[in-house]
Amino acid sequence: MGLPKIRLTAKKKKTPESEVPAVGPQIRLPKKPYRTHGGIHAENIKNTSNSPSEEMPIPPRVIISMRQHIGAQCEPLVKPGDFVTVGQKIADSQSFVCAPIHSSVSGRVKSVGTILMPNGEEIKAVEIETDGRQVVCEDVKPPHITNPNELYAAVRESGLADLGGEVLPAFVKPNYSAPDYAVDTLIINGAECEPYLTSDRREMLEAPEDIIEGSKLLMDILDIERVIIGVEDSKSEAMAKLHEVISEKELSGKMCVLKLKASYPHGAEKVLVKACTNRIVPMGGIPADVGCMVLNVTSAAFLARYVRTGMPLISKRITVDGSAIAQPKNVTVPIGALISDITEFCGGFKETPRKVVVGGPMMGTALYTLDYPIIKQNNGLIFMSADEVGAIEPTDCIRCGRCVSACPMCLTPVNVQYLVQKRDIRGINDINVKGCMECGCCAYVCPAHRPLVQFLRMAKDLCGN
Amino acid sequence: MDNNKSLRLLVSSSPHIHSGENTTVIMQDVLIALVPAALMAVVYFGWRAVMLTAVCVGTCVVSEYICRRVMRRSQTIGDFSAAVTGVLLAFSLPPTLNPLYAVLGSVFAIVVVKQMFGGIGMNFVNPAIAARVFLLISFPSQMSRWSMPFFYLSNNAGTDVVSTATPLARIASGSVDTSYMDLFIGMRGGCIGETCVLALLLGFGYLLVRRVITPEIPLCFMGTVAVIALLSGQNPMVHLMSGGVMLGSIFMSTDYVTCPVNRAGKIIYGIGCGVVTMTIRIFGVSPEGVSYAILLMNILTPHIETLTLSAPFGKEA
Structure with a gap:
């Protein structure tokens, strides 16, 4: 990108390179x-770069959340007591941005209730007691x-x-x-x-x-x-x-x-x-x-x-790593497997974890409990020891500008924190905070350990309302 | 499983890892970068350099401590920012200054300029520069009594001070007799820490290698000074290596708090510093203009930043 454009009062229209797809024979x-x-x-x-994927044995129960990705929540198609098979569709939705959910195991539906997601949302979920036979559903065909x-x-x-x-x-x-x-x-x-x-x-x-x-x-x-x-x-x-x-x-x-x-x-x-x-x-x-x-x-x-x-998405490879887990490895787990079961499969803890992150360390979510099921979007599970977390209190911003040069979206996180503290919604809109994808680069480089991603999320909430 | 129930897990916003950098390390790096200049200051100006630096650093740290106590705020002397201010102020004082003035300047820098505006990160001008300008305006004659390096070795120890004119003052009066080599190693009259160009450049290199600062501001500042000197028919090398251009452009104009955060802003800010410096040097009454230039550009920083805000990715400017 080089030198950022200097924007003075008169705004020049520049044709973006993106508008020239230049279709040629070559x-x-x-x-x-x-x-x-x-x-x-x-x-x-x-x-875990050199750890081949290992298949996790089918756990005694799975909890399948009715929201596996961004978009609408699915409606369960099964009721308690039903027998389900591997690959059977157990939930679907009429909404456009929503994919159906299939059972990852064969067994009996124990309950259809709700679970509390790490982001504080209550989501419907289907709990299945597995029978270990892994009977494949007859609907599964190419x-x-x-x-x-x-x-x-x-x-x-x-x-x-x-x-x-x-x-x-x-x-x-x-x-x-x-x-x-x-x-x-x-x-x-x-x-x-x-x-x-x-x-x-x-x-x-x-x-x-x-x-x-x-x-x-x-x-x-x-x-x-x-x-x-x-x-x-x-x-x-x-x-x-x-x-x-x-x-x-x-x-x-x-x-x-x-x-x-x-x-x-x-x-x-x-x-x-x-x-x-x-x-x-x-x-x-x-x-x-x-x-x-x-x-x-x-x-x-x-x-x-x-x-x-014809087998739908019913399992996911997950990287289990971090200094608190005994055996870091890549594990293929059925969707809905509980984190506590995965932990056991990886040999338990070698020291007490201080923070458990589902997803990557830059964008993942910290969990408060291990009784939480894996969903389709998860790709990592990191058990961090107290040393790895290294909690440091935020100090005053020194305006070093590292967040500005680290931002892949060319935003100015340094200004966002003040605007949020002042609840200045117009100012927040002016700096295009909606372009932020919460990648975490700003907070990673901040020498004052400011929780910049949190400020950016608050800013997005403020201008959303 | 019972074991899992008793886990006390920390829940916080992403990201969950950090580069490990912190404010204290950055300030320590700045202090390390100032070490070569400090050593040369001691060689050239002897115990007076040591004493003035110690007085400034001591006063700055103590005033910051008292201020934070009185204001019932968390203690910040541990981040070394007050020490950096102290060293920078001492480096921009004449070697023979009465230490009482140094104490006054340090208190002004920390209490009035820094803490009254909210402490680190909140001051709108650089505390060391503001304090130097404050002393310069309040005590013009004491602040412009220069002495040559090694004056402390001379025989007439009773008088203590051998007055000399700085090269800049001599440019103003039309005669330069100091060689480039002397200017480069600092064999000239001037403030404690500003004379040895070599030592300051070493510090610059260190700051760049450690990525504490980016080169835009110092290079634009120096480049503008050289170009304007050339255009006005004066010797650019002498202008660059005398006065406070080196100390000011490398260590003072790059103060995070008071310079723009984006690259375009930094370039404009650096050029602005150079233009104001040379305007004062060529047309002003005072032979030196670096402090005023930085002070002025500090005040303009928020406006430069607003004007140069880069367009976000994917948004047409």
């Missing part, structure tokens, strides 16, 4: 990533996909929730290519920039064929020109594997693996689109506005497997 594949603003170089702690509409329907039925930054039900994403949008680029997100997390890296190492197959499916059905797989340079092995598969399948004219600089948050949708295509997603817009579709590597691989087997 498909342009980027050789190196474009520049992005801000970001941080967090210490690359990844203790879908037939020949045109875009069949693809949308199939992706919706698969229950896939994508992890490319915003956790949307995945079928919403292919829908972007409906007549309103001209999507020419599919970006497969293999950045996995959060420290600790290695679940996507394992996907790239263990199932590169599935990733390429899934991408090819989308490319063919949705008539997309090119596929760019963005991978951070810390994962050279994964990149080599993907390269190999691409050239084996003779797709190198249309697909490429782009080596991204290891910097957080390169996996955030808008940053990734800029790095891969130099297009700028407008504020409040979606990647499809600039002709891009972003899908996570694991989602792409899942799609290939779903087309092969």
Whole structure:
């Protein structure tokens, strides 16, 4: 980005690069990533890079939350006492931004009640007592996909929730290519920039064929020109594997693996689109506005497997790490498995955890209890010891400006805190706080340990009302 | 499972990891960067440099302590910011100044400029610069009695002070006789910490390596001074290496609290400092203008920041 534009009173209209898709006979594949603003170089702690995924044994009970991703809550389709099978649809919704939920186990529904989510929301949930037999539902059969509409329907039925930054039900994403949008680029997100997390890296190492197959499916059905797989340079092995598969399948004219600089948050949708295509997603817009579709590597691989087997999304690979857990590893767990059961599978604690984070350490949510079920959007579970947490009281802001240079969205978090304290809603609107994606870079670099993300969330709430 | 029930987990907003930097480390880095200049000050101006620096630092820390106590606020002397102010103030005083003036300046810097406006992060001008200007206006003759380096070794120890004119004063009167080498290593009359360019540049390098400051402000400041000197037919090297340009541009104009946070703002601020400095040097009554330039630009900082607010990603400016 270089020097930020100086904005004086007269505002000049500049044609954004994003408006020139320049369709030529030659498909342009980027050789190196474009520049992005801000970001941080967090210490690359990844203790589980070389831990192959392990399947967790089916726990005695699972609790399946009726909200697995951003969007509407699902309505349960089962009642207590019902017998459910693996892959059976147990909840659905009429809402557009919502994917159905399937049972991850076979067994009897014990209760349909509510659970308290870590964000304080009460959500309906289905509790299932497992029988350990894992009987597969007879509805599970490979879908037939020949045109875009069949693809949308199939992706919706698969229950896939994508992890490319915003956790949307995945079928919403292919829908972007409906007549309103001209999507020419599919970006497969293999950045996995959060420290600790290695679940996507394992996907790239263990199932590169599935990733390429899934991408090819989308490319063919949705008539997309090119596929760019963005991978951070810390994962050279994964990149080599993907390269190999691409050239084996003779797709190198249309697909490429782009080596991204290891910097957080390169996996955030808008940053990734800029790095891969130099297009700028407008504020409040979606990647499809600039002709891009972003899908996570694991989602792409899942799609290939779903087309092969018809088994919906019922399990998730989770990186279990942190200095308090006895055996850090990558575990494939059924959706709805309780964190306490996963802990037991990983050998329990070697010291008392002070903080338990579900998700990555930069954007994850701190839990108050371990009796909380895994949902589709989770990809990490970090048990931090007291030393790792290192609680430091915030001191006064010294206006060093580190938050300003770290912000990938070019915001000024330093000003937000004062505006929030003054409840200055006009001022907050002026600085476009809605563009904040809560990546946490500002708070990470703040030498005064100011809780800037919290201030930004408060600011968003203030102008939301 | 019973074990899990008794867990006391900390719940807080993301992010859950931190770079580990803190204000104390930053201030310590600034102090370390000032060490070469301090050593040269002791070599050139002897025990008077040591005494004045000690008096300033001591007074600053004590006044900050008392202030925070009286105002019933959390104690902040541990972050070393008061010590930095003390060192910077001492470095911009003439070596032969009566220490009582130094005490007065330090109290003014901490109590009036810093704490009355809310403490660290809230002062609208740099406390050390404000205190220097306060002393300069209140006691003009005491604040402009210069002595050559090594004056303390001379035989007429009884008179103690050998008055000399600074190179800048001599530029004003039309004659420069100091060589570039002398200017570079600091063999000239001037404030305690401003004379040795080499030592200050070492500090600059350290601050850059440790990423405490970014180079925009000092480089724009120095560049503007050199360009204006060239345009007005004067020697840019002499202008850069005399007076307080080095000390001011590296250590004082880069004070976080009183400079813009964004890059465009920093560039405008640096150029502004250079322009005001040279305007005063060329057209003003006083031979030196760095302190006034920084003070003025400090006051303009909020406006520069508002004008240069970068457009958020994805929003058309």
